[in-house]
Amino acid sequence: AQSVAQPEDQVNVAEGNPLTVKCTYSVSGNPYLFWYVQYPNRGLQFLLKYITGDNLVKGSYGFEAEFNKSQTSFHLKKPSALVSDSALYFCAVRDGSNYQLIWGAGTKLIIKP
Amino acid sequence: KAGVTQTPRYLIKTRGQQVTLSCSPISGHRSVSWYQQTPGQGLQFLFEYFSETQRNKGNFPGRFSGRQFSNSRSEMNVSTLELGDSALYLCASSLVPRQNQETQYFGPGTRLLVL
Numbered sequence: 001a002q003s004v005a006q007p008e009d010q011v012n013v014a015e016g017n018p019l020t021v022k023c024t025y026s027v028s029g030n031p032y033l034f035w036y037v038q039y040p041n042r043g044l045q046f047l048l049k050y051i052t053g054d055n056l057v058k059g060s061y062g063f064e065a066e067f068n069k070s071q072t073s074f075h076l077k078k079p080s081a082l083v084s085d086s087a088l089y090f091c092a093v094r095d096g097s098n099y100q101l102i103w104g105a106g107t108k109l110i111i112k113p
Numbered sequence: 114k115a116g117v118t119q120t121p122r123y124l125i126k127t128r129g130q131q132v133t134l135s136c137s138p139i140s141g142h143r144s145v146s147w148y149q150q151t152p153g154q155g156l157q158f159l160f161e162y163f164s165e166t167q168r169n170k171g172n173f174p175g176r177f178s179g180r181q182f183s184n185s186r187s188e189m190n191v192s193t194l195e196l197g198d199s200a201l202y203l204c205a206s207s208l209v210p211r212q213n214q215e216t217q218y219f220g221p222g223t224r225l226l227v228l
Contacts, residue, residue, distance in 0.1 A: 032213040043117070043203055043219035052213045092158065098169060099211040103156040 002027050002095040006104035013081045013111050020074040021107045023091030032094035033074040035065055036102065039087045042046060047089075061085070081111045114140055117206050117220035125226045131192040134223045138185050138206030144168075145187040146217060149177060150201040159202075162187050163210040191225075199227045 003026045013019045025031055032051055036044040048059025055067045065076045075090060091104040119136045126132050138145050146169075147159040158171035162181035179189040185206075191198055201224050205217035 011189070030213075034216070036219075041220045041224075043119075044205075046216055046218060049216060094213050096213055099213065100161075100169060100171075101217065102156055105155045 002093060002102045003007040004091050004093050004102050004104040006089075006091055006107045008107050009105075010108045010110065011044045013109070015040075015083050015103040015111050015113050016080055018077050018109070019085070021089050021091075021109060023074045023076065023104060024072055025074060025093045027089075027093055027096070029096045030098070031067075031069075031072075031074075031088060033065075033067065034061070034094075035059065035074075035076050036090045036092065037061075038090065038106075044090060047076070051105045083111045083113055085109060087107065114128045117204055117218055117219040119202075119204050119223050121223060122221065123224050123226075125228060126194050127228050128194055128196060130194050131190060132194060132225060133188055133190045134186045134202055134204075134225075136189075136204030136206075136220060138187070138204075139218055142206035142208055142218070143185050144207045144210040144215075145181060145185065146207075147187070147189050148203040148205065149173075150203055150222070151199075156203075159189065161210055168210050194227045196227050199225060201225075 005024045034049045035047040038044045050067045056063045092101040120135045137187045144162040144163045149157045161169040163183045176192045181187045201222045203222045204220045207215045
């Protein structure tokens with residue numbers, strides 16, 4: 001069965017430091033992977049996606065994600081964190097059999113000044 | 114281009130009542146999906162509509178239903194509300210359904226509180 005795991009409920013990073021939010025997945029076919037961010041009392045905003053091609057995907061707000069097929073991971077990264085990056089981050093994988101998005105539980109990112 | 118809009122943004126109902134939520138997709142998008150988000154269960158898929166037809170359905174009771182109109186706008190209805198239905202209901206639109214690379218774009222959600 002397709003699944004997504006975000007092993008950390010919360011990640012704390014000091015402003016200016018690099019950040020990583022982890023995501024691992026399990027799919028039976030080719031993975032189609034997505035990252036979204038949710039600010040308080042808001043809907044989800046699309047950050048980036050991996051479909052095929054380069055393993056390093058660049059997205060909105062300076063975020064990027066590295067696809068690693070051997071480790072079945074798709075970690076979200078940013079070289080220098082901002083306090084405004086504090087939010088809830090969701091990883092998702094598309095289930096190729098029914099095209100549904102399978103969602104991780106979310107990781108709360110807290111950036112401290 | 115305007116984003117996905119959802120109305121109302123906030124709603125308070127009592128147990129046993131019914132509620133209808135509305136979603137207008139991004140212009141040109143023809144697929145609409147609905148999700149329920151709660152702190153305990155995370156994001157759970159409700160259903161997906163395309164061309165006025167339900168294409169996919171999550172594991173929710175029949176009290177949850179939806180429909181899509183010819184202009185791609187969608188509504189979802191919850192009948193006989195229960196306390197556990199309190200959640201943020203999110204609508205997402207995409208150009209077409211059933212494409213692996215297709216991105217879903219979300220509205221701000223409707224927060225429903227059932228008392």
